[in-house]
Amino acid sequence: MYPKIVVDYKKLVENTKIMADKCHDKGISVMAVTKSVCGWDVVRDAYIDGGVDYLADSRVENFMYDTTLEKVLLRLPQKSQYPEVVKYCDISLNSSLKTIQELDEECIKQGKTHKVILMFDIGDLREGIYYKESYEELVADILKLENIILEGIGTNLTCYGGVIPTKETLNKLEEIGRNIEDKFDVSLKIKSFGNSSSIYLLDKEEEFSYFNNLRLGEVLVLGRETAYGELVPNMHSNIFKLQAQLIEVYEKPSMPEGELGMNAFGEKVEFEDKGMMKRGILAIGRQDVNYEDLTIIDSNVDIVGSSSDHMIVDLTKTDYKVGDIVEFNLTYGSLLMLTTSKYVYRGVENGKEN
Ligand SMILES: *Cc1c(COP(=O)(O)O)cnc(C)c1O
Numbered sequence: 001m002y003p004k005i006v007v008d009y010k011k012l013v014e015n016t017k018i019m020a021d022k023c024h025d026k027g028i029s030v031m032a033v034t035k036s037v038c039g040w041d042v043v044r045d046a047y048i049d050g051g052v053d054y055l056a057d058s059r060v061e062n063f064m065y066d067t068t069l070e071k072v073l074l075r076l077p078q079k080s081q082y083p084e085v086v087k088y089c090d091i092s093l094n095s096s097l098k099t100i101q102e103l104d105e106e107c108i109k110q111g112k113t114h115k116v117i118l119m120f121d122i123g124d125l126r127e128g129i130y131y132k133e134s135y136e137e138l139v140a141d142i143l144k145l146e147n148i149i150l151e152g153i154g155t156n157l158t159c160y161g162g163v164i165p166t167k168e169t170l171n172k173l174e175e176i177g178r179n180i181e182d183k184f185d186v187s188l189k190i191k192s193f194g195n196s197s198s199i200y201l202l203d204k205e206e207e208f209s210y211f212n213n214l215r216l217g218e219v220l221v222l223g224r225e226t227a228y229g230e231l232v233p234n235m236h237s238n239i240f241k242l243q244a245q246l247i248e249v250y251e252k253p254s255m256p257e258g259e260l261g262m263n264a265f266g267e268k269v270e271f272e273d274k275g276m277m278k279r280g281i282l283a284i285g286r287q288d289v290n291y292e293d294l295t296i297i298d299s300n301v302d303i304v305g306s307s308s309d310h311m312i313v314d315l316t317k318t319d320y321k322v323g324d325i326v327e328f329n330l331t332y333g334s335l336l337m338l339t340t341s342k343y344v345y346r347g348v349e350n351g352k353e354n
Helices: 009-025 041-050 079-088 097-110 136-144 167-184 199-203 218-222 332-340
Strands: 004-008 029-033 054-057 070-073 091-094 114-121 148-154 190-192 213-216 240-253 276-282 294-296 302-306 311-314 325-330 345-349
Touching: 004 009, 004 041, 004 332, 009 029, 009 041, 009 199, 009 218, 041 054, 041 218, 079 097, 091 097, 097 114, 097 136, 097 148, 114 136, 114 167, 136 148, 136 167, 148 167, 148 213, 213 218, 218 332, 240 332, 294 302, 325 332
Parallel strands: 004 345, 029 054, 029 213, 054 070, 070 091, 091 114, 114 148, 148 190, 190 213
Antiparallel strands: 004 240, 240 276, 240 325, 276 311, 294 325, 302 311
16 A cells, blocks of 8 residues: 555665674674664664664664664653663663663662663763763762663764764763773773764774774665765665655646635745646655655656645656556655654565565
8 A cells, every 4th residue: 555665675784784794894883773764673674684783763662572682772761761661672871860760760670670871962962961071970870770780881973963973072982981991990881982973984993993882873774974964885875765656647737726825834835837737646745754855766757745645746747647656765854754654554675585
């Protein structure tokens, strides 16, 4: 059924393998991020086939499955979900002592242990303890907790503030990590220096030599690093596509007739008079995806506009008819929205051979 989002399994395994091999060569473990596809099981399997070390997501709801890899919660745990966090996640990223202490209490209730990665903000201004603040007392308090393991430290860059990971920036985190290890005589198993925006550093080993982990999402699914937005050589950028079905095809004018008010979204729309055109209506709309985050694969077709449940396309240069399928390439935003919509079906191409 349509609309349908289709993943090319083989290409996704290839992308994952290229990145995982490259990271492993440099002594870096990979947390593969499933949040852009709402934890889609096929994507998870491809990551595992590609050889990643951990599965990561920002939402605990996406972790309700069994796997042999450790599951890492990327978003700081919220109080209302501590039971689920302890139950379904092995590791979580954290920045508040109170949260970690309460997770410890929940662990005691469930008879479990939980690992935490302490996040530091080295300038991007999203999550983490601000690197200029004191943190030693907090670390001492974490180490006192019986059911919590301080598994490592990490930082997040190029997410909110757009700060690009450089040696100078990463040095701030390295200093903190070394200080924690010396002062408390612990060894930090995970030293995580970022996401898809850090992979451009992989060829500059001296810049990250202290670190040993990356959390990768976008580069695996879209084949693109995110510091400069460059495609990564040999990786696929067209692993996912959207298919939508035509429910009407007619010759109509390109200008509406009559007095013009607002559209259904309270917007005043401008129209360009292109005379008569062959207009198609696709059964997909703004409830499923923002049409500006889509590009039509067939260059003879253009998007005209979209309402909640309909997308209008210009088919003038084509011979599409009712019932035909129009295909789109996706961005990070459209991948996220389409996998979130319960009205979008899912399919697999070049699937795993059984
Ligand atoms: C989403 C997220 C990632 C992955 O980011 P990409 O740019 O998709 O690689 C890594 N770390 C954290 C904390 C995240 O929230």
